[in-house]
Each structure stands twice: as C-alpha cells, then as structure tokens.
Amino acid sequence: MRKRVVIMDQDQSEQTVETLNPAAQEQTLADLAPARYECAPCGYVYEPDQGDSSADIPPGTAFEDLPISWRCPVCGVGKSQFQNIGAGNVPSGFQENLNYGLGVNTLTPNQKNLLIFGGLALAVLFFLSLYGLN
Numbered sequence: 001m002r003k004r005v006v007i008m009d010q011d012q013s014e015q016t017v018e019t020l021n022p023a024a025q026e027q028t029l030a031d032l033a034p035a036r037y038e039c040a041p042c043g044y045v046y047e048p049d050q051g052d053s054s055a056d057i058p059p060g061t062a063f064e065d066l067p068i069s070w071r072c073p074v075c076g077v078g079k080s081q082f083q084n085i086g087a088g089n090v091p092s093g094f095q096e097n098l099n100y101g102l103g104v105n106t107l108t109p110n111q112k113n114l115l116i117f118g119g120l121a122l123a124v125l126f127f128l129s130l131y132g133l134n
C-alpha cells in the first residue's frame with residue numbers, strides 16, 4: 001500500500017512526495033548481502049565472498065571496496081564496465097520468515113536444488129530397486 005503526500009508550497013504549485021509504508025521498506029536477505037558484479041564484455045562474475053586471488057583481493061571484499069586500479073582478471077576492463085547482478089547464494093525472502101517452512105526457508109537456492117533433485121534421484125533408485133525383489 002502506498003501513501004501519497006501532497007505538499008503545497010507558497011506559489012500553490014503542487015509537489016508530491018511518494019512515501020512507502022514501513023513493510024515495503026524492509027529489505028530481503030538478497031538486498032542485504034554483498035552484491036555480485038558481472039563484467040559486461042566477458043561475463044566474468046566478481047563474487048565478494050571469494051575475492052580475487054590473482055589481484056590479492058581477500059575473500060569478503062565488497063565490489064565497492066575494490067581499489068580503482070582493480071581490473072577484470074579475464075579481459076582487463078575497469079570497474080565501470082561491471083554491472084550489479086544482485087547477491088548470489090543467499091536464502092530468498094525476509095529474515096523474519098526463515099523460521100517457517102519446516103526449515104526449508106533457510107536453504108540457499110543451490111541447497112534447495114540439491115534437496116529437490118537429490119530426492120527425485122533417490123525415489124527413482126528406490127523404485128528401480130523393487131526389481132530386485134524377484
């Protein structure tokens with residue numbers, strides 16, 4: 001829900017200020033985690049939790065904290081050629097919802113894939129094992 005605030009100044013021209021309700025201003029875990037950046041020319045992705053060992057950038061360094069002189073380790077372009085592609089492997093949604101969903105909400109996307117497709121593979125193996133009953 002949005003509230004619309006109208007401010008009338010001295011010459012009666014109307015100025016509007018959009019304000020969001022507090023719930024809409026809460027940030028998801030992906031918003032809070034350090035963002036990954038992708039090199040537009042070559043597709044290299046800078047992962048903050050891995051750093052860049054070729055340039056002695058320690059793991060945990062945010063893209064914004066990289067020195068100006070840092071260049072793409074693959075193609076050599078500068079930081080201005082990189083685009084924010086959001087955080088990587090963090091649980092989706094809001095912090096306050098992590099306790100719901102029988103613990104599944106705390107899983108990262110990769111862990112959910114493993115759970116789903118690993119479960120399917122186990123189910124297939126189980127049904128194939130029924131042939132062994134003869």
Ligand code: FE
Nearest residue numbers: 039042072075
């Ligand atoms: Fe590059």
